[in-house]
Amino acid sequence: MAAAAAAGQVDADTFRRLYPDDYLRKFVEQGLRPDGRPLAAARPTSIGLGAVSTTDASALVKVGSTTALAGVKCEVVPALPEAPDAGRLVVQVEMAPLCSATTRPGRPSEGAQVLTEQLSALLGSVVDARQLCIDAGKVAWAVYVDIYVLDADGSLHDACLLAALAALSSLRLRAVSIDESGRVQTGAAAAAAQQQQQGERPAGQQERRLALSCQPVSLTCGLYRGRLLADPTAEEEPLLEAQATATLDESGAVLGFAAGGTAAVGQIVVVQCLEAAKMRGKEVRAMLQQALEQAGLAADADAS
Amino acid sequence: MAALEQQPLLTDGHRRDGRAYEEFRNVFLKTGVISQASGSAYAEFNNTKVMVGVYGPRQSERKVGYSEQGRISVDVKLATFATRQRGMFGQTPEERELSALLATALEAATNLASFPKATADVYVLVLEAGGGELGVAATAAALALADAGIEMFDLVTACSVSRAEGALLLDPTVDEAAREEAGLTLALMPACSEVTQLVSRGPWTSSALREAMELAMGGCAQLDALARQVLKTAAAEAAARRQQEQQQLQQAQ
Amino acid sequence: MASPLISAGEVQWITAGVSFNCRNDGRQREDFRELSAQLGVIAQATGSARVQLGETDVIVGCKAEIGSPDPERPDCGRLVFGVECSPVASPAFRGRGGDELSGELARALERSFYPGPSGRAGGVDLSALSIVSGKTCWVLYVDALLLNIGGNLHDALSVAAKAALADAKIPKVEVVQGEDPTDEPDYEVDDDPQQAQRLDVARVPLCVTVSQIGAHSVVDLTAQEELCSSASVQVAVDASGAVCGLTKRRQKGVDPSVALEMVEVAQRAAAKLHAALADSLAEQQAQQMSVG
Numbered sequence: 001m002a003a004a005a006a007a008g009q010v011d012a013d014t015f016r017r018l019y020p021d022d023y024l025r026k027f028v029e030q031g032l033r034p035d036g037r038p039l040a041a042a043r044p045t046s047i048g049l050g051a052v053s054t055t056d057a058s059a060l061v062k063v064g065s066t067t068a069l070a071g072v073k074c075e076v077v078p079a080l081p082e083a084p085d086a087g088r089l090v091v092q093v094e095m096a097p098l099c100s101a102t103t104r105p106g107r108p109s110e111g112a113q114v115l116t117e118q119l120s121a122l123l124g125s126v127v128d129a130r131q132l133c134i135d136a137g138k139v140a141w142a143v144y145v146d147i148y149v150l151d152a153d154g155s156l157h158d159a160c161l162l163a164a165l166a167a168l169s170s171l172r173l174r175a176v177s178i179d180e181s182g183r184v185q186t187g188a189a190a191a192a193a194q195q196q197q198q199g200e201r202p203a204g205q206q207e208r209r210l211a212l213s214c215q216p217v218s219l220t221c222g223l224y225r226g227r228l229l230a231d232p233t234a235e236e237e238p239l240l241e242a243q244a245t246a247t248l249d250e251s252g253a254v255l256g257f258a259a260g261g262t263a264a265v266g267q268i269v270v271v272q273c274l275e276a277a278k279m280r281g282k283e284v285r286a287m288l289q290q291a292l293e294q295a296g297l298a299a300d301a302d303a304s
Numbered sequence: 305m306a307a308l309e310q311q312p313l314l315t316d317g318h319r320r321d322g323r324a325y326e327e328f329r330n331v332f333l334k335t336g337v338i339s340q341a342s343g344s345a346y347a348e349f350n351n352t353k354v355m356v357g358v359y360g361p362r363q364s365e366r367k368v369g370y371s372e373q374g375r376i377s378v379d380v381k382l383a384t385f386a387t388r389q390r391g392m393f394g395q396t397p398e399e400r401e402l403s404a405l406l407a408t409a410l411e412a413a414t415n416l417a418s419f420p421k422a423t424a425d426v427y428v429l430v431l432e433a434g435g436g437e438l439g440v441a442a443t444a445a446a447l448a449l450a451d452a453g454i455e456m457f458d459l460v461t462a463c464s465v466s467r468a469e470g471a472l473l474l475d476p477t478v479d480e481a482a483r484e485e486a487g488l489t490l491a492l493m494p495a496c497s498e499v500t501q502l503v504s505r506g507p508w509t510s511s512a513l514r515e516a517m518e519l520a521m522g523g524c525a526q527l528d529a530l531a532r533q534v535l536k537t538a539a540a541e542a543a544a545r546r547q548q549e550q551q552q553l554q555q556a557q
Numbered sequence: 558m559a560s561p562l563i564s565a566g567e568v569q570w571i572t573a574g575v576s577f578n579c580r581n582d583g584r585q586r587e588d589f590r591e592l593s594a595q596l597g598v599i600a601q602a603t604g605s606a607r608v609q610l611g612e613t614d615v616i617v618g619c620k621a622e623i624g625s626p627d628p629e630r631p632d633c634g635r636l637v638f639g640v641e642c643s644p645v646a647s648p649a650f651r652g653r654g655g656d657e658l659s660g661e662l663a664r665a666l667e668r669s670f671y672p673g674p675s676g677r678a679g680g681v682d683l684s685a686l687s688i689v690s691g692k693t694c695w696v697l698y699v700d701a702l703l704l705n706i707g708g709n710l711h712d713a714l715s716v717a718a719k720a721a722l723a724d725a726k727i728p729k730v731e732v733v734q735g736e737d738p739t740d741e742p743d744y745e746v747d748d749d750p751q752q753a754q755r756l757d758v759a760r761v762p763l764c765v766t767v768s769q770i771g772a773h774s775v776v777d778l779t780a781q782e783e784l785c786s787s788a789s790v791q792v793a794v795d796a797s798g799a800v801c802g803l804t805k806r807r808q809k810g811v812d813p814s815v816a817l818e819m820v821e822v823a824q825r826a827a828a829k830l831h832a833a834l835a836d837s838l839a840e841q842q843a844q845q846m847s848v849g
Contacts, residue, residue: 408808
């Protein structure tokens, strides 16, 4: 093997660039990953809420180097005739040109489109659009969830989903009031208007949180030489034989399972993936809970 | 909200956010924030948050054709949620213009001859537009270019000045800029004292313009000291990491 | 745009000429080429002008239409700028080749008419274009066509745009309220040119591009001279001499004191340019009057 022969003469970094597969194999055979993780471990994860003040809710999620920023903006829009008693949830994933060497400005990349499809379907089932109705047949909320991938270092689905979930969990829909002429006010102005109107026709709503039917969390796993690598990085991803993303809710119900790659994924691997995703889900939900509590306390302090 | 719009921007020599007239917002700069990029930087001036990734120098796209000198291609985007009114995903004419202005600010400082025929792509994403985006983006982009190891003649730092209610305000917020009588953004190569970009809006008399430029240049010098410190710290950390790795390697052998 | 080529010898010749204050065509550093502005060159347009600055040749037409105002400025009309880089002017503009330049030029024009986000320092009184506050207003579409590029496009365009707006006659509109007050009112546009109003463009700034060739500031560069310049500043100056807008272009940086000097050169040159345009406008408008 030329690779092995050359190994003695080049430094680790050069070897890593020239023979990425051999490089990874040497680690995996030792039961380790190039970044020092065990095979089944996900990277350190952090959730920051309220990073962007121009949004109604936002969350910055880092999984290792992979970074996703979700921002939620709510707008009052006319209700659609085909769904008069429901609002809209619009999810969009954008791979910003700065997130990787292959993304270029202009048309959205294929990866971003696939993620948009997957997350739209998933979050559409988590948020009941009927709760976004303000005045049936007239006005409703449109909730725009825009997720920017800032650093694409593998397992984007997990980071994007977590960012969207964290942002939606911390979202408070502003108070809304509608006066006789049909003018819609939101936020502090609406709250004031409602105080004045007390006793009259109750038009509009108080500030409220969004109800989520469950908390989906996903984990991406890769199959490499018969071994399962959890949460692969961008360096590992192209070397994998197969890759699968499992999405589960807190009860352990499977909400989605997407697999792809050159090798078929056997039953045992599927079970292993689901098991790993279940464990990961617990860990991530605890983290999210903690982040929400911190933010929640901060919000209460503001109010008092 | 309507009441706030009527209130003066300045009271007792202070601005609404408590700053003095010639004081920056809280500035935070960091390099090496994107693992995939050749160089990257993040800059935060309170509510203005900008992330820059530099890729390359790499082969130019075929459509731009041959050039003896290297090229800097700048692309600025505002996140859809960066402004109060939700933006769109496609690039607006304003963003295209920001890109062109930023390219001018950076080209003068970059040794384009050091990467002939190639392009350095500078991608800028404004996560939140709290005022002074051009200046913040220029400062961050120069740091990202330096982080990418691209040869530069000098760093570039930039900041804005607004004239409002009879005073010159350094580093205006978006609310202050919306009510300015005139404003300018100046990008400077501080060590060689060369202006690489100057954009002004609204009427200036010559003397007021001179005064505002001096204030902006003073601001750029302050930012420069900070930017250099950030680069030095990053270099020291990288050196320490390399040394540690080498020691580990020696122990292993 | 693929830049035209120039030899090192030519660069040296031009640079040396500039340093002796004698340019190829005999001009001094702060002299403009001969300016000719013809008004009313397009009969169907609300206002139009063709401006020739040496070899540079541009046409600007503006068309007034009734539209709706910007929600952020309900009691103002709107100006919409467009620049078309015709392949007639340069083969590089075939297909989408001119898009970048036309975008840049259109934004530059827009900025000199709407300086500052607050809009308070606007060169045109946009409230004169309002018809019904918040509902309807005049929208002036200002479209420019580049016919020949002989250097200093920005300045020629800004002169042409101002001239075209000066030529524009906004028809008088009467709002006729129907019997039911909730009905949309009708708008009657008066065709009589005697009733039409001219826009006040006296405060509209003109753009002067000052460039560095060698160590000197030069205005109104020819296409060849532009290839010798490393840095330039576009300055919008109004008739009173105040600087209304400023943008730096091209690769090299400039010393702050040089930048200020360039602004001063622009102010001096702009005064001459304003005077030349005002004379030309007054003369032609007087002619139109006598013919009318």
